[in-house]
Amino acid sequence: xxxxxxxxxxxxxxxxxxxxxxxxxxxxxxxxxxxxxxxxxxxxxxxxxxxxxxxxxxxxxxxxxxxxxxxxxxxxxxxxxxxxxxxxxxxxxxxxxxxxxxxxxxxxxxxxxxxxxxxxxxxxxxxxxxxxxxxxxxxxxxxxxxxxxxxxxxxxxxxxxxxxxxxxxxxxxxxxxxxxxxxxxxxxxxxxxxxxxxxxxxxxxxxxxxxxxxxxxxxxxxxxxxxxxxxxxxxxxxxxxxxxxxxxxxxxxxxxxxxxxxxxxxxxxxxxxxxxxxxxxxxxxxxxxxxxxxxxxxxxxxxxxxxxxxxxxxxxxxxxxxxxxxxxxxxxxxxxxxxxxxxx
Ligand SMILES: [Zn+2]
Ligand SMILES: [Zn+2]
Numbered sequence: 341x342x343x344x345x346x347x348x349x350x351x352x353x354x355x356x357x358x359x360x361x362x363x364x365x366x367x368x369x370x371x372x373x374x375x376x377x378x379x380x381x382x383x384x385x386x387x388x389x390x391x392x393x394x395x396x397x398x399x400x401x402x403x404x405x406x407x408x409x410x411x412x413x414x415x416x417x418x419x420x421x422x423x424x425x426x427x428x429x430x431x432x433x434x435x436x437x438x439x440x441x442x443x444x445x446x447x448x449x450x451x452x453x454x455x456x457x458x459x460x461x462x463x464x465x466x467x468x469x470x471x472x473x474x475x476x477x478x479x480x481x482x483x484x485x486x487x488x489x490x491x492x493x494x495x496x497x498x499x500x501x502x503x504x505x506x507x508x509x510x511x512x513x514x515x516x517x518x519x520x521x522x523x524x525x526x527x528x529x530x531x532x533x534x535x536x537x538x539x540x541x542x543x544x545x546x547x548x549x550x551x552x553x554x555x556x557x558x559x560x561x562x563x564x565x566x567x568x569x570x571x572x573x574x575x576x577x578x579x580x581x582x583x584x585x586x587x588x589x590x591x592x593x594x595x596x597x598x599x600x601x602x603x604x605x606x607x608x609x610x611x612x613x614x615x616x617x618x619x620x621x622x623x624x625x626x627x628x629x630x631x632x633x634x635x636x637x638x639x640x641x642x643x644x645x646x647x648x649x650x651x652x653x654x655x656x657x658x659x660x661x662x663x664x665x666x667x668x669x670x671x672x673x674x675x676x677x678x679x680x681x682x683x684x
Pocket of ligand 1: 450
């Protein structure tokens, strides 16, 4: 209970600081600064900044507040994963609209109102060849509707639009089918399945790297927060004596743990265990558990027909890429995730 009391004080101090910071911004006058309880009793308290400007209530969510700290560190959400240049301007364009606009433009060669934009049929996923043509002079200029990654002139470099399209499927929790439906609805060419999975693999790797980098940044932010709240270290009552002796460089922090599943009802193939720092509300570590592997699933029939030696060889080769990392029930995932997190 004493630990809780110390943290409540720390949180209150943090709350005051946050309010001061808000007052100094030009967003608006701070009318109130509230703490909302939620989730697991008082361990999950979130700080929401409620700002009042010209009678418009601007509520900044706890998530937005948390993300702000990451902007200085170039971290944050998945949208940053691909580090697309910020000068890109994307839009859905219907070609008739575009052609009605340029119908009044004169052809640079024959000076007639006879130019139009035509889309090519070459398969490049969502990127298309767009040709400026004149009915008198023929083809004038040709560009792709999407730049290649990093505006590269290299023909072997992929198109940004395709990469972003695959990232979009991650953001909506979809896959190849959701992207195919999007292209079907708009009647435009989409990505080939093989291209999709190639890009997907690269994006997964990038997301993982970004996730790990984000955890590093989080660790720094959490350390700084504890230092600013406890400049002389945590009160002795907070910390186990053995810890102080053994782990001087590792700060003593309080965490809450929670688990979640992809689906309800303990039938989920995927579960996640999360350790959250109580002072800042940041996720400081997580463990994803999976009882399903797509490669294993689609090869099941083939595996049954193999001899024991063949199956063993296949399993050995597949092992490094297998997605299964948990054998028990979905219900046991939360406990197993906690064990692994605390084992680190
Ligand atoms: Zn012309
Ligand atoms: Zn597998």
